[in-house]
Amino acid sequence: MTTLSSRWRKPSVIPGFGLTLGLTLMWLSLIVLIPLSGLVLKAATLGFSGFFDTIFTARVLASLKLSFGLSLIAAAINLVLGLLIAWVLVRYEFPLRRILSAMVDIPFALPTAVAGIALTSLYAPNGPLGFLFGLIGLKIAFTPLGILVALIFIGLPFVVRTVEPVLADIDQATEEAAACLGATRFATFRRIILPAILPALLTGFALAFARAVGEYGSVIFIAGNLPMVSEIAPLLIVIKLEEFEYEQATAIAVAMLLASLALLFLINVLQAWGRKRQGTG
DSSP states (O other): OOOHHHHHOOOOSSOOHHHHHHHHHHHHIIIIIHHHHHHHHHHHTTHHHHHHHHHTSHHHHHHHHHHHHHHHHHHHHHHHHHHHHHHHHHHOOOTTHHHHHHHHTHHHHSOHHHHHHHHHHHHSTTSHHHHHHHHTTOOOTTSHHHHHHHHHHHHHHHHHHHHHHHHHHSOHHHHHHHHHTTOOHHHHIIIIIHHHHHHHHHHHHHHHHHHHHTOOHHHHHHHOOOTTTTOOHHHHHHHHHHTTOHHHHHHHHHHHHHHHHHHHHHHHHHHHHHHHHHHHO
């Protein structure tokens, strides 16, 4: 008779289900659960009224709106740009293709402070790109638009590297068969390619969004950090810590955590729907 525990197990070359599960739970507790629990408990010392009084101030709401709003916009832009870049890298052979592929990974390896300084020097009013944009009356550095540029920069590789292997696994013979049956390019993409890559697209979107929400180093240099204008929530947390307002800092952090979990849960629901649709379609 099959026991309940045996149904959980899958054939593996590494024995010891209990040992590996125990180590997994231990490390997850040490790295994730215990720190987050401490964060929540510290914020709980404010009480419900103190917590909501901290969160619903104009400055905190403005910083949260800026961080989450620009993170969603940046992730959406990266969704399109990442798919385009992944398509070019997978479907075409051209000179310097490997160099272009390596350039995609630069935001992964580049320290965030270095990225922030580089973007600021480029998009500042006296920088080469900032000067050109200034000729048409567009200021990027030290504005929310500069924050958006930084978030796009650090989030793009997540979409590209998530979609690229899935796109490479698609059998192009299916696309050719659709073309032979009279399907247009758009119809082929919508009915064959998009359903196959949709879960990967949503995963890349979620990763890019999660990275953007918590980004600090590359943003503070180009943001300008003006309260109510270009002050991001992570910076406000740091300011509260420097002012020894630890409870208020943790309250803002918990609000960011709850909002991030809610959005990531929604994205996971969409991922599950995409996989189900792909499996049943």
